[in-house]
Amino acid sequence: MTIAVTAWLGAMPGFMAPLLLAALGLLLCERAGVLNLGVEGVMALGAMVGAAMSLAGWSPWAAMGAGALGGLAVSLPFMVAVIVFRAPQISAGLALAAIALGASAALGRGASHKPFPGLENMTWGGDWAALPVVGRMLFQQDAVVYLTLILAGLMALWLMRTRAGLRLRAVGEDPATADASGVDVQLYQFGAVAVGSLLIGLAGAYLSVGGSNIWTEGMVAGRGWIALALVVFAQWSPIRAIGGAVLFGGAEALIPRLQAMGVEVPVYLLSMLPYALTIGVLVLMALSKRARQAEPGFLGRAYIRQDR
Amino acid sequence: MTHSFGPTRRALMAAGFAVGLTGALPVSAFEIDGEPKVAFIYAATARDGGWNEALDDARLLVADELGLDIAVVESVPEEATALKNAVDLFVSRGFNVIVGTGYGYSEGILEAAQLHPDVAFVNASGATNAANLEGFYTRTYQGWYLAGMAAAATSDSGKIGIVAGFPVGVVNWDVNAFALGAQAINPEIETTVVYTNSWWDPVKEGEVAQAMLDQGIDVIGNNLSSAAPFIAAEKAGAKSVGFQLDMSQHAPEGHLTSVVFHWDKYLLPTLAAIQDGSWAPSEWGAFPGMADGTVGLTPLSDDVPADVAAQIADTAAAIEAGDFEVFAGPVMAQDGTVVVPEGEVLDDGGLWGMEFLVKGVTGTLN
CATH class of the missing domain: 3.40.50.2300 (Response regulator)
Structure with missing residues (x-):
């Protein structure tokens, strides 16, 4: 039993990291008032680019960097449409998802079903990694897992404790006021969505380079939509997003393990969990005034400066 | 036949x-x-x-x-x-x-x-x-039966596993045939099936294979077409069985055979x-x-003992000649109820509507 729990907890961070990375990227977009529904497709493109570059002989880190840049590149039309031309964010986001999914399938033909050496786990902490239950989880992960957790902390600090973070939040809450006090709304939105797209692309690249060591069409398999749910679940807080990613990633790692042990698990019920929890949070938010304030006030709306 | x-x-x-x-x-x-x-x-x-x-x-x-x-x-x-x-x-x-x-x-x-x-x-x-x-x-179940024989002969732990997509008839008959073939070589063998409920999710497929390996399973059959389970098996020094195409390139050391179209x-x-x-x-x-000839096996790996390889060849010949049926009674479901009585053979309708796992299989159809 201890061995099974150790193995499960050891596998959990690998599932948590891509969800958390994508959620952090989304969180940044949404804090700036931009709803990015393209995340599933941007992750798919990042996964494909990461795999293609790995197959071309790039190191895992360079390949993941390329995946992140791929995520940014495919998001550029979305950014221009939404931020410059104020296109409706929901339709533009869905279009981005479709375009990026299609582009990853079309461009990735040559990279499909070809295994490559991926990211290795770090072996630090020495004997600590042999600890029962938490040893593997804490001391035997790849570097991306640790860096993602650090990034979540830094993002929380930046958002809540710096002037630039305050301005970004102001843009998402009330762009007119931010504008009046001299904040360049479009510049902040551009920056937020650009960095967010890099993180989302990286999340996808981690799936192929850090996770499966192979790329196939459609391998993101809904994780982008789960990340969208996760941001709502975390109420736009990077720290709470860690908790949500641990919960959702833990469930994802648990299901196959229970099945392999022969435990009868309601698979469909557990697959529903992220979405069911998110609806639960939305209901709670609607009921509680304090929780309702967590959502960026101008999220999903186009800000058009009045003629002055 | x-x-x-x-x-x-x-x-x-x-x-x-x-x-x-x-x-x-x-x-x-x-x-x-x-x-x-x-x-x-x-x-x-x-x-x-x-x-x-x-x-x-x-x-x-x-x-x-x-x-x-x-x-x-x-x-x-x-x-x-x-x-x-x-x-x-x-x-x-x-x-x-x-x-x-x-x-x-x-x-x-x-x-x-x-x-x-x-x-x-x-x-x-x-x-x-x-x-x-x-x-x-x-x-396809005819090929999976033979692959199950090879799997049982090369398993040291007495535990084999199969990664599958959705629990539908055409998948269930592969799972059951794999288990029945393995039982023909080692009646005590444990066969574990995990359905990923997806046709395309290499991340999950690799994780399922890893979870099986952690449980001491040392032969992994992959009823899906991504290479992730083979990579996991190969890394752990375990054996593997492929499907649809010759998958040996993904696991050059441990690949036993592939059931191919x-x-x-x-x-x-x-x-x-x-x-x-x-x-x-x-x-x-x-x-x-x-x-x-629409379904068959790729040549067996040298890891399959010669006597079992000969037995597999005999069974294949019997299947082709119509002298051997995979789902000939008595076939028992997981809970021991008889699903195909002695002296009968499951007909095509029963194959397409196969909604049971045979005795000796660990896993659920849900």
Whole structure:
């Protein structure tokens, strides 16, 4: 039993990291008032680019960097449409998802079903990694897992404790006021969505380079939509997003393990969990005034400066 | 293999049957106008490393053999309107033989077949049939039974596993045959199945394989087509069994064998029959097996002991000769209830509707 729990907890961070990375990227977009529904497709493109570059002989880190840049590149039309031309964010986001999914399938033909050496786990902490239950989880992960957790902390600090973070939040809450006090709304939105797209692309690249060591069409398999749910679940807080990613990633790692042990698990019920929890949070938010304030006030709306 | 007739033989029999019944009517075989112009329609990319690629390999063989140029369209979604548009385009360009490649095309291709009665349609794993439409699949469970024998012979822990997609009949019969074949070598063997509830999720498939390896399972059968389970098995020094195509490249050390499709063995005689006007599609669809060569094993790895390899060869010969049935009674379900009584053989309807796992399998169909 201890061995099974150790193995499960050891596998959990690998599932948590891509969800958390994508959620952090989304969180940044949404804090700036931009709803990015393209995340599933941007992750798919990042996964494909990461795999293609790995197959071309790039190191895992360079390949993941390329995946992140791929995520940014495919998001550029979305950014221009939404931020410059104020296109409706929901339709533009869905279009981005479709375009990026299609582009990853079309461009990735040559990279499909070809295994490559991926990211290795770090072996630090020495004997600590042999600890029962938490040893593997804490001391035997790849570097991306640790860096993602650090990034979540830094993002929380930046958002809540710096002037630039305050301005970004102001843009998402009330762009007119931010504008009046001299904040360049479009510049902040551009920056937020650009960095967010890099993180989302990286999340996808981690799936192929850090996770499966192979790329196939459609391998993101809904994780982008789960990340969208996760941001709502975390109420736009990077720290709470860690908790949500641990919960959702833990469930994802648990299901196959229970099945392999022969435990009868309601698979469909557990697959529903992220979405069911998110609806639960939305209901709670609607009921509680304090929780309702967590959502960026101008999220999903186009800000058009009045003629002055 | 008493039920399995080659397509040509079936065509002859059906035609003969029709003549015998009606007497006056001429042979009711289907005929196309002029030379065949063949088009394949795929739901994803043709070279997908699995299902489509096995069909596309057959397409290349058939084109070569019959001297035809075969057109291809890829990524046509599995919905009726998208499929019908693709078919209409081909037909308007003079194509008269359409090959669909998925269960999801079943409805759309039936509508298209009714709309174009002078065009011949066949559909891989299709569930619909008509006067000019035949769905076809193959008895994959025969190959998986033999692969199970190889798995049991090479397992040190007495525990083997199989990673599968959705718990539907065509998947369940592979799982059950794998377990029954393994039990023929080692009656005590434990077979674990995990359904990923997806056809495409290499991340999850790799994790399932890893979870199995953590449980002491040392042979992993992969009923899906991503390489992730092979990579995990190879890393852990475990053995593996592949499906659809020869998967040995993904696990050069530990690969035992792959259960592979040879669709040319169906398509070649069928297209030849369409060409010479003797084609009569079966109203139940074509369901050939090892005897027809549509499914088989790749050469066994040297890790399989010689005596078991000989036993596998004997069983294969018996299956091909019709002397051995995988689902011959008594077959017991997980809880010990008898699902196929002694002296009986599960019929094709029972195969397609297989909603049980056999005794000795750990896992659930939910």
